[in-house]
Amino acid sequence: MAKDKKMVEAITSMEEDFAQWYTDVVKKAELCDYASVKGCMVIKPAGYAIWENIQNELDRRFKATGVQNVYMPLFIPESLLDKEKDHVEGFAPEVAWVTHGGLEPLQERLCVRPTSETLFCDFYAKDIHSYRDLPRVYNQWCSVVRWEKTTRPFLRSREFLWQEGHTAHATAQEAQERTIQMLNVYADFCEEVLAIPVVKGQKTDKEKFAGAEATYTIEALMHDGKALQSGTSHNFGDGFAKAFEVQYADKDNALKYVHQTSWGVSTRIIGAIIMVHGDDNGLVLPPKIAPVQVIIIPVQQQKEGVLDKAYELKERLSGFRVKVDDTDKSPGWKFSECEMRGIPLRVEIGPKDMANNQAVLVRRDTHEKTVVSLDELENQVSSMLDTIQSDMLKRAKEHQKAHTYSAVSWEEFVEVINSKPGFVKAMWCGSRECEEKIKEETGATSRCMPFEQERLADTCICCKKPAKKMVYWGRAY
Amino acid sequence: MAKDKKMVEAITSMEEDFAQWYTDVVKKAELCDYASVKGCMVIKPAGYAIWENIQNELDRRFKATGVQNVYMPLFIPESLLDKEKDHVEGFAPEVAWVTHGGLEPLQERLCVRPTSETLFCDFYAKDIHSYRDLPRVYNQWCSVVRWEKTTRPFLRSREFLWQEGHTAHATAQEAQERTIQMLNVYADFCEEVLAIPVVKGQKTDKEKFAGAEATYTIEALMHDGKALQSGTSHNFGDGFAKAFEVQYADKDNALKYVHQTSWGVSTRIIGAIIMVHGDDNGLVLPPKIAPVQVIIIPVQQQKEGVLDKAYELKERLSGFRVKVDDTDKSPGWKFSECEMRGIPLRVEIGPKDMANNQAVLVRRDTHEKTVVSLDELENQVSSMLDTIQSDMLKRAKEHQKAHTYSAVSWEEFVEVINSKPGFVKAMWCGSRECEEKIKEETGATSRCMPFEQERLADTCICCKKPAKKMVYWGRAY
Numbered sequence: 040m041a042k043d044k045k046m047v048e049a050i051t052s053m054e055e056d057f058a059q060w061y062t063d064v065v066k067k068a069e070l071c072d073y074a075s076v077k078g079c080m081v082i083k084p085a086g087y088a089i090w091e092n093i094q095n096e097l098d099r100r101f102k103a104t105g106v107q108n109v110y111m112p113l114f115i116p117e118s119l120l121d122k123e124k125d126h127v128e129g130f131a132p133e134v135a136w137v138t139h140g141g142l143e144p145l146q147e148r149l150c151v152r153p154t155s156e157t158l159f160c161d162f163y164a165k166d167i168h169s170y171r172d173l174p175r176v177y178n179q180w181c182s183v184v185r186w187e188k189t190t191r192p193f194l195r196s197r198e199f200l201w202q203e204g205h206t207a208h209a210t211a212q213e214a215q216e217r218t219i220q221m222l223n224v225y226a227d228f229c230e231e232v233l234a235i236p237v238v239k240g241q242k243t244d245k246e247k248f249a250g251a252e253a254t255y256t257i258e259a260l261m262h263d264g265k266a267l268q269s270g271t272s273h274n275f276g277d278g279f280a281k282a283f284e285v286q287y288a289d290k291d292n293a294l295k296y297v298h299q300t301s302w303g304v305s306t307r308i309i310g311a312i313i314m315v316h317g318d319d320n321g322l323v324l325p326p327k328i329a330p331v332q333v334i335i336i337p338v339q340q341q342k343e344g345v346l347d348k349a350y351e352l353k354e355r356l357s358g359f360r361v362k363v364d365d366t367d368k369s370p371g372w373k374f375s376e377c378e379m380r381g382i383p384l385r386v387e388i389g390p391k392d393m394a395n396n397q398a399v400l401v402r403r404d405t406h407e408k409t410v411v412s413l414d415e416l417e418n419q420v421s422s423m424l425d426t427i428q429s430d431m432l433k434r435a436k437e438h439q440k441a442h443t444y445s446a447v448s449w450e451e452f453v454e455v456i457n458s459k460p461g462f463v464k465a466m467w468c469g470s471r472e473c474e475e476k477i478k479e480e481t482g483a484t485s486r487c488m489p490f491e492q493e494r495l496a497d498t499c500i501c502c503k504k505p506a507k508k509m510v511y512w513g514r515a516y
Numbered sequence: 517m518a519k520d521k522k523m524v525e526a527i528t529s530m531e532e533d534f535a536q537w538y539t540d541v542v543k544k545a546e547l548c549d550y551a552s553v554k555g556c557m558v559i560k561p562a563g564y565a566i567w568e569n570i571q572n573e574l575d576r577r578f579k580a581t582g583v584q585n586v587y588m589p590l591f592i593p594e595s596l597l598d599k600e601k602d603h604v605e606g607f608a609p610e611v612a613w614v615t616h617g618g619l620e621p622l623q624e625r626l627c628v629r630p631t632s633e634t635l636f637c638d639f640y641a642k643d644i645h646s647y648r649d650l651p652r653v654y655n656q657w658c659s660v661v662r663w664e665k666t667t668r669p670f671l672r673s674r675e676f677l678w679q680e681g682h683t684a685h686a687t688a689q690e691a692q693e694r695t696i697q698m699l700n701v702y703a704d705f706c707e708e709v710l711a712i713p714v715v716k717g718q719k720t721d722k723e724k725f726a727g728a729e730a731t732y733t734i735e736a737l738m739h740d741g742k743a744l745q746s747g748t749s750h751n752f753g754d755g756f757a758k759a760f761e762v763q764y765a766d767k768d769n770a771l772k773y774v775h776q777t778s779w780g781v782s783t784r785i786i787g788a789i790i791m792v793h794g795d796d797n798g799l800v801l802p803p804k805i806a807p808v809q810v811i812i813i814p815v816q817q818q819k820e821g822v823l824d825k826a827y828e829l830k831e832r833l834s835g836f837r838v839k840v841d842d843t844d845k846s847p848g849w850k851f852s853e854c855e856m857r858g859i860p861l862r863v864e865i866g867p868k869d870m871a872n873n874q875a876v877l878v879r880r881d882t883h884e885k886t887v888v889s890l891d892e893l894e895n896q897v898s899s900m901l902d903t904i905q906s907d908m909l910k911r912a913k914e915h916q917k918a919h920t921y922s923a924v925s926w927e928e929f930v931e932v933i934n935s936k937p938g939f940v941k942a943m944w945c946g947s948r949e950c951e952e953k954i955k956e957e958t959g960a961t962s963r964c965m966p967f968e969q970e971r972l973a974d975t976c977i978c979c980k981k982p983a984k985k986m987v988y989w990g991r992a993y
Contacts, residue, residue, distance in 0.1 A: 075596055075638050076626060079589035084654070087585050108564050112556035113590075113628070113659055113675050114612075119552055132618050135591075137628065139613040140663035140674075149553060151590070151614065151628070161552050177561070182590055182658070186617035197617075198590050 050379075052319045057263040064313055065192045068322040068380050078190035078197035082306070085380060086193075088330035089309055090200060094180060096232050096328075097202065097304065100224050101178055106204060109177045111158040114149040119157045123282040126156060129249020133186045135197075151184040156250065156275075156301055159205035160283035167297060169288045170209055176217070178204040193310035194267075194516050201305035207285065207297040211276065214298035218274040221302040222255045225270035233308070234325040234431040235259050235315050236439050237269060238462070238511055240487030245474050248301075252276035258486045258511065260439045261314035264460020266486050266513040269311050272302035310516070315435050316404075322381030323404055325431050326424040333361040333420060334382045336373050338389030340365065349388055352398065352413075356386075356420060378403060383427050384420060404431055443511075447496040452512075456481045462513045466506035468499035476501055477512065486511040527856075529796045534740040541790055542669045545799040545857050555667035555674035559783070562857060563670075565807035566786055567677060571657060573709050573805075574679065574781065577701050578655055583681060586654045588635040591626040596634045600759040603633060606726020610663045612674075628661040633727060633752075633778055636682035637760035644774060646765045647686055653694070655681040670787035671744075671993050678782035684762065684774040688753065691775035695751040698779040699732045702747035710785070711802040711908040712736050712792050713916050714746060715939070715988055717964030722951050725778075729753035735963045735988060737916045738791035741937020743963050743990040746788050749779035787993070792912050793881075799858030800881055802908050803901040810838040810897060811859045813850050815866030817842065825865055829875065829890075833863075833897060855880060860904050861897060881908055920988075924973040929989075933958045939990045943983035945976035953978055954989065963988040 049067060051059040065071060070086030073079075082090065098108075114137060121127050134150040152158065163175060180202045190196050204221060208214040222239060229235040237257035247254035251273040259269045279285070280296040289295050316323040326332050333356055337349040349363045364373045370387075377385055387399040400409045400419060404427050411419040442461030446452035455463050463483065467473060477500075478484050488508045499506050526544060528536040542548060547563030550556075559567065575585075591614060598604050611627040629635065640652060657679045667673050681698060685691040699716060706712040714734035724731035728750040736746045757763070757773040766772050793800040803809050810833055814826040826840045841850045847864075854862055864876040877886045877896060881904050888896040919938030923929035932940050940960065944950060954977075955961050965985045976983050 072639070072643070074589045074635070075593055076589050076591045079591060080587075081589065081635075081639050082587040084584035084586055087587055090587075091585065107561035108568065109561055110557075110559040110564055110567075110659075110677060112551040112553050112558065113661065114553045114556060116552055134618065135614045135626075136616040137612045138615045141610050141612075149612075158551070158558075162549070162558050166549070182587075184590065200587060 050319065050321060053262065053317075060317075060319075061310075061314060062192070064317055064321055064379075070309065070313075070322075071192050073192075076197070078187060080192055080196050080198070082200075085330065086309065089312070089324070089328060090306055092328045092330065093304075093308065094202075097224075097228055098180075100228060101202075101204070104176075104220060104224065106176050106178045108179060110179050110181070111152075111155050111162065113152055113181075115152055115155075115157055116147050116149055118147060119161055120150055122157060122160075123250050123279055126250035126279075130154065130185075135184050135186055152181075153183055153185045154301075154303075155179070155181075155183075155203055156205065156279060157283075159301075160279050160285055160299075163207050163297065164283050164285045167207060167285060167287050170290055173207060173209045173287060173297065174213060174217070175207040176204070177206065178202055191310075193306055193313070195307075199306050201303050203301060203303045206300045207280075208299070209287065209289070209295070209297065211298045214276070214300050215274055218253070218255060218272045218300045218302070221300070222257065222270070222272040225272070225302070225304055226257050229257060229259065229269060229308075230432060232325070232327045233312055233315075234327075234428060234435055235269070235311055236432065236436045238487060238489050240489035240511065242271075242487055243474060243485045243510070245471050246485060248273045250275065250278060252278060256487050258462075258513075259311050259315060260442055260462060260513075261311070261516070262317065262438070263314070264442050264514075266462065266511075266515040267307070267311050267314070268486070268515065269308050270302070270304040273300060275299040275301065316431055317381070320375070321379035323431070324381035324383060326383040326428045329381065329383050330360060331362045331380075331382050332359045332424060333384045333386060334377045335361065335363045335386045335388065336370060336377070337363070337365065338370050338387055338392075342390045344393065345388065345390060348393055352386060352388060352416065355417060358417070359420065359424070384423055386416075386420070402427055404434075445495050446500060449500050452477075452500045453481060456483050456512070456514075460514070462486065462511045464493065464495060464509055464511055465500045466494075466496050466498065467508050467510045468502055468504045469507040470499075470502065470504075473499055473501035482514050483512045484515055486513050486515065527796065527798060530739065530794075537794075537796075538787075538791060539669070541794055541798050541856075547786065547790075547799075548669050550669075553674070555664060557669055557673050557675070559677070562807065563786065566789070566801070566805060567783055569805050569807065570781075570785065571679075574701075574705060575657075577705060578679075578681070581653075581697060581701065583653050583655045585656060587656050587658070588629075588632050588639065590629055590658075592629055592632075592634055593624050593626055595624060596638055597627055599634060599637075600727050600756055603727035603756075607631065607662075612661050612663055629658075630660055630662045631778075631780075632656070632658075632660075632680055633682065633756060634760075636778075637756050637762055637776075640684050640762045640774065641760050644684060644762060644764050647767055650684060650686045650764060650774065651690065651694070652684040653681070654683065655679055668787075670783055670790070672784075676783050678780050680778060680780045683777045684757075685776070686764065686766070686772070686774065688775045691753070691777050692751055695730070695732060695749045695777045695779070698777070699734065699747070699749040702749070702779070702781055703734050706734060706736065706746060706785075707909060709802070709804045710789055710792075711804075711905060711912055712746070712788055713909065713913045715964060715966050717966035717988065719748075719964055720951060720962045720987070722948050723962060725750045727752065727756060729755060733964050735939075735990075736788050736792060737919055737939060737990075738788070738993070739794065739915070740791070741919050741990075743939065743988075743992040744784070744788050744791070745963070745992065746785055747779070747781040750777060752776040752778065792915075793908060794858070797852070798856035800908070801858035801860060803860040803905045806858065806860050807837060808839045808857070808859050809836045809901060810861045810863060811854045812838065812840045812863045812865065813847060813854070814840070814842065815847050815864055815869075819867045821870065822865065822867060825870055829863060829865060829893065832893060835894070836897065836901070861900055863897070879904055881911075922972050923977060926977050929954075929977045930958055933960050933989070933991075937991070939963065939988045941970065941972060941986055942977045942989055943971075943973050943975065944985050944987045945979055945981045946984040947976075947979065947981075950976055950978035959991050960989045961992055963990050963992065
């Protein structure tokens with residue numbers, strides 16, 4: 040028993056130290072490990088399998104909207120990065136530079152892509168000729184590098200995995216529609232698959248992507264009340280097209296600039312899964328994304344017939360992602376291990392259960408135990424996984440609602456921000472000065488101007504001038 | 517008609533200039549394009565979709581043998597690369613070096629991974645403790661960089677996509693078994709999915725991987741009689757384990773070194789598909805790997821009901837990867853375009869066909885036309901795709917057989933190598949001197965010592981000393 044408890048004790052409790060809890064879960068659930076290069080990660084099988092499920096599900100949704108996958112080079116020549124002024128200013132300070140190829144110095148140094156707008160633009164400039172070539176709706180799955188100073192597994196690392204979609208359209212309207220369409224793909228994916236509710240909205244000019252005309256975001260609320268930007272979609276207008284000369288001959292034979300978008304989701308979202316659903320026993324995975332949905336744990340497995348029965352149940356549950364833990368560890372150890380790993384549903388089967396033609400089902404999210412007849416096993420497992428998925432979303436929504444506040448005055452705003460971790464809705468005049476002052480004095484940043492606007496008051500909470508927008512504010516990862 | 521012919525005319529014929537034919541096909545079938553960084557590629561949708569199918573099929577086969585996917589960092593610190601002597605000698609001359617992160621010079625320069633043995637070893641050294649942790653059977657899908665001097669799309673590029681499996685085992689025997697197991701996975705995949713027959717064998721010491729105890733290879737023969745190394749599997753013994761201190765506590769509590777393997781297949785194999793199956797009309801794709809297996813081309817599509825019929829057939833063929841070409845190009849143009857892209861089967865449907873309740877099926881590989889009743893469409897398409905797949909393998913096997921020669925004397929060897937492009941089987945004494953002399957004087961390299969050995973003669977064709985092995989020799993990509 041002492042040994043069984045050890046595994047759980049190794050996790051700091053959320054309340055004691057949320058940051059340490061996060062690191063403990065990442066480590067103990069074997070999602071990733073630190074690499075020999077500072078700020079880079081080794082994504083281990085349990086973590087990578089989550090990413091594969093995210094990829095499969097997102098890729099399917101992308102393709103249903105006409106997306107085609109491609110692969111662009113890892114390297115960007117410095118002169119290419121330099122072409123769009125805002126973009127290079129935003130990214131140049133945090134890129135890694137390749138200066139030597141083999142034993143020779145390079146004539147021009149190359150940066151390791153921090154994002155690939157410049158590469159796609161360079162390609163589109165050669166590849167797009169007429170209106171018949173539009174739209175181009177390309178995406179790539181790859182890794183990117185940003186030389187961050189402080190790093191944390193999944194949340195902020197010098198290299199991370201992501202997808203980046205890059206599209207080119209004939210009209211501004213079409214580009215805007217694609218920008219919003221992909222934001223909705225992300226938001227639906229988060230809710231339906233990850234059981235994470237998000238706030239959809241537009242970033243302020245201060246927070247938008249370097250080179251974008253408008254950036255849209257989905258913002259999720261973590262268990263500790265901090266926000267996590269979980270996906271973004273950018274409308275570039277024709278800014279990049281002008282910098283890179285991406286033109287097409289329209290039906291009227293006139294040369295016109297294309298309108299572009301880009302959009303991305305990264306391994307960061309694994310951090311969101313951990314921090315939205317996890318608890319003091321470790322990871323809690325929504326069934327739809329869990330690499331293992333059901334774990335069968337034989338009790339008294341040395342007794343005759345128990346292991347065989349476990350394998351038989353596995354066969355019967357082959358419609359799910361199912362595993363038998365037939366290692367020689369104690370059942371207690373196995374229980375806490377599969378809790379740590381966040382496996383949604385545990386099936387316990389021992390001699391007593393066999394005698395009664397039953398099994399014990401234990402939900403990871405609520406620890407609730409149900410004894411079910413083996414005749415009903417497939418149905419029970421199926422409906423219980425559905426219930427876990429929908430209950431997890433319900434709880435996450437309730438948590439978000441309970442931690443979303445509003446403030447109409449400066450005093451109220453400061454008090455809420457300092458005492459109640461969560462989103463704070465407040466009116467804003469639209470000036471960068473107020474945004475910067477709010478950040479400086481409270482540590483809160485504008486998360487987004489939500490699509491669902493409310494008129495909480497007439498004046499900006501900061502300068503008391505007429506308000507233009509309601510903004511979600513919060514401290515963020 | 518002139519316009520229709522243009523597309524085909526744009527390809528150089530194989531006989532005229534095979535290298536130019538290859539480049540033309542890559543370009544005209546829109547598989548990939550050159551990037552702004554010399555020697556790097558942009559893999560376009562038609563090329564990337566082939567890679568996705570290769571990935572899906574290989575990944576499924578890997579996982580069936582217990583492989584787990586992970587992700588290792590892009591960068592390797594110089595000191596880590598330096599740890600295994602042979603390995604660093606083999607790779608250091610052709611790596612790209614990162615020397616700056618953001619605005620600061622790095623304390624230690626980092627190379628962009630040319631392969632990840634050192635990263636996996638570094639990780640395994642920390643992650644493996646006891647015999648319970650073995651075997652580790654990990655794989656990653658990623659891109660790697662090798663600063664090649666001369667480059668060609670897919671065949672040799674400075675960055676390419678691949679998978680690299682890295683395993684650690686308790687015993688030498690288990691490592692050897694895994695090495696051969698994965699070589700067999702590759703060989704079976706090539707034959708069953710890509711319709712490419714391969715010769716399986718072991719590389720000579722001169723040709724083996726830097727740091728390996730033994731390297732095994734699958735060698736395929738291209739249409740022009742040159743060989744292409746299509747996949748390799750390496751047994752490292754405990755060499756890397758000793759250099760990186762990868763040890764485990766065995767059941768008897770003694771500390772032992774693990775035995776390791778690695779194995780990889782890259783986008784290079786797309787070059788093999790092109791050069792084994794292609795013809796003067798362009799690409800020819802085996803049905804099992806073709807992103808589009810069936811293309812439906814409406815004839816006289818402006819006539820009432822034709823387009824609707826085409827869409828109806830598409831619905832009926834939804835069990836296949838099927839597309840309708842409903843663009844406003846002429847049917848002739850569409851025909852040569854789908855030939856260029858290598859789509860295995862074309863279905864033509866026009867008013868006359870509709871009146872007769874029939875469609876015309878045209879095989880890409882043989883250009884054979886068959887009129888089939890629409891009542892039989894699904895069955896006919898299904899069996900014709902099967903036939904195409906097996907016929908393509910049969911032809912490739914015949915081509916390989918017809919271009920595999922043997923030689924028992926130096927004179928015969930030189931004559932065959934110079935007059936008959938293909939594999940030449942010949943006896944070898946096992947010395948590096950002879951191997952080097954053969955390469956110098958004929959341009960042929962040892963492709964492998966095949967598993968299926970024959971005793972063609974008693975003496976080495978080069979030095980006439982007693983022969984140890986029969987070797988496949990050939991000029992290679």
